Amino acid sequence: MLALYTDGITEARNERGEEFGEPYLIASLRQHCQLPCQGLLSAIVDGVRRFSPHEQRDDITAIVAKFRPAT
Numbered sequence: 001m002l003a004l005y006t007d008g009i010t011e012a013r014n015e016r017g018e019e020f021g022e023p024y025l026i027a028s029l030r031q032h033c034q035l036p037c038q039g040l041l042s043a044i045v046d047g048v049r050r051f052s053p054h055e056q057r058d059d060i061t062a063i064v065a066k067f068r069p070a071t
Contacts, residue, residue: 008058
């Protein structure tokens with residue numbers, strides 16, 4: 001899996017000022033890795049919005065690509 005993202009995801013802050021950060025992003029990618037790409041993207045964005053429910057000041061942009069090893 002390849003995941004590309006903007007800092008709007010990792011720098012999203014909750015009401016205590018804590019950032020979503022790379023650890024939360026990596027945990028979300030691992031938790032939802034079995035989903036197809038679109039579902040995985042939705043799960044990531046939903047997680048960011050739950051973590052930081054107020055209006056975002058930065059964009060939330062991500063691209064996920066999966067590949068299968070050649071057999």
